[in-house]
Amino acid sequence: MDDRELIARVRAGDPAAERALYDAHVDRVYRLSYRMAGDDDLARDFTQETFIRAFEKLDTFRGEAAFSTWLHSIATSVALNGLRKVKRFRKREADLEEADGVPGGAPRAEPDLKRRLAQAIDGLPEGYRTVFLLHDVEGYTHEEIGAALDIETGTSKAQLSRARAKLRDALADFAGEWIR
Amino acid sequence: MNDRRDEELQRLARDYHRPPETPRDEMWTRIQAERARRRDAVKVVRLAPWLRWSAAAAAVLVIGVAIGRLTAGHPGTTPGTTPARDADVAYRVAAAPYLTRTEALLTSFRAQSRTGRVDADYAVQAQDLLVTTRLMLNSPAARDPRLASLLQDLEVMLVQIAQLRAEGDTRGDVELINHGLEQRSVMLRLRAASPAPGINARGAL
Numbered sequence: 001m002d003d004r005e006l007i008a009r010v011r012a013g014d015p016a017a018e019r020a021l022y023d024a025h026v027d028r029v030y031r032l033s034y035r036m037a038g039d040d041d042l043a044r045d046f047t048q049e050t051f052i053r054a055f056e057k058l059d060t061f062r063g064e065a066a067f068s069t070w071l072h073s074i075a076t077s078v079a080l081n082g083l084r085k086v087k088r089f090r091k092r093e094a095d096l097e098e099a100d101g102v103p104g105g106a107p108r109a110e111p112d113l114k115r116r117l118a119q120a121i122d123g124l125p126e127g128y129r130t131v132f133l134l135h136d137v138e139g140y141t142h143e144e145i146g147a148a149l150d151i152e153t154g155t156s157k158a159q160l161s162r163a164r165a166k167l168r169d170a171l172a173d174f175a176g177e178w179i180r
Numbered sequence: 181m182n183d184r185r186d187e188e189l190q191r192l193a194r195d196y197h198r199p200p201e202t203p204r205d206e207m208w209t210r211i212q213a214e215r216a217r218r219r220d221a222v223k224v225v226r227l228a229p230w231l232r233w234s235a236a237a238a239a240v241l242v243i244g245v246a247i248g249r250l251t252a253g254h255p256g257t258t259p260g261t262t263p264a265r266d267a268d269v270a271y272r273v274a275a276a277p278y279l280t281r282t283e284a285l286l287t288s289f290r291a292q293s294r295t296g297r298v299d300a301d302y303a304v305q306a307q308d309l310l311v312t313t314r315l316m317l318n319s320p321a322a323r324d325p326r327l328a329s330l331l332q333d334l335e336v337m338l339v340q341i342a343q344l345r346a347e348g349d350t351r352g353d354v355e356l357i358n359h360g361l362e363q364r365s366v367m368l369r370l371r372a373a374s375p376a377p378g379i380n381a382r383g384a385l
Contacts, residue, residue, distance in 0.1 A: 034199035136190045
């Protein structure tokens with residue numbers, strides 16, 4: 001049964017269809033949430049909230065785009081808003097620590113390649129990071145990314161290119177080591 | 181050269197925040213529970229556009245009065261010129277930043293608690309939020325049973341966090357708090373009560 005039929009059955013009040021629709025899409029939504037959050041609790045919260053909102057607003061889904069596109073636009077919105085809140089709070093904490101003269105963070109060790117990459121991805125501007133994760137890590141097309149983030153396909157491509165350039169720069173110290 | 185590097189970048193990045201297996205049944209159970217809770221809850225107040233401006237204006241007045249009561253110590257002062265129903269709405273609007281801040285604190289607390297270390301700052305922040313929680317519980321906002329129930333749960337959670345000792349083994353206490361957050365679906369209810377900017381905020385007020 002495809003998404004269109006499942007949605008019709010959900011709208012008619014069929015709980016089994018709701019579960020089937022959830023099962024068909026939850027893996028990708030959870031993966032996306034986890035990639036963005038890097039935290040299981042946050043990923044679960046974001047995934048749950050995404051489906052709650054999707055079911056609440058299913059009547060507004062007009063079927064002009066694929067259901068997965070619509071769902072992933074909710075997922076990215078939920079995750080980005082959730083992460084902004086967490087980031088704001090953590091920044092306030094860091095500011096407090098700084099004001100108290102308490103050194104923040106773990107002692108710096110010489111990072112290995114993957115750790116350096118992870119730090120570089122974390123440090124990307126939000127738009128670059130999101131596009132990089134969606135495209136290069138999760139395999140979304142630029143069309144899907146454009147629809148999910150409500151940006152032009154060309155913008156998605158440009159942001160990906162800039163994200164990769166920044167990451168290449170961040171790994172410049174490892175030149176020769178990470179190219180096989 | 182860049183093409184090869186980009187391919188390698190992609191290969192390496194696959195290990196970035198590599199997701200575990202999807203906890204689909206567990207999440208489905210919680211989604212169903214939360215949806216049932218929202219269905220049973222009092223319907224969200226929907227206001228005509230003109231009333232939204234009134235509510236916003238009333239919120240400013242109410243916050244001002246609340247600050248005045250806190251700082252000047254005039255317990256008898258009330259927003260007497262505001263009709264009761266508008267005041268209810270205004271308190272709900274005023275609750276939004278409080279709920280957002282509480283959500284951020286609990287989310288961050290839960291994330292950090294898994295590292296086995298909880299900063300003393302959390303206790304201070306929780307103490308601060310407790311004052312507002314009590315004000316909210318004593319305000320007309322608590323006439324909404326859904327919000328009142330959430331505020332009561334938040335008060336319990338915040339008291340527990342505020343009482344965490346700065347030193348010594350707090351793992352048992354932290355587990356208890358996290359268990360309470362899970363069991364009462366506090367995070368989901370918080371997010372429902374405090375819509376983020378964007379899709380679900382439309383029509384919330």
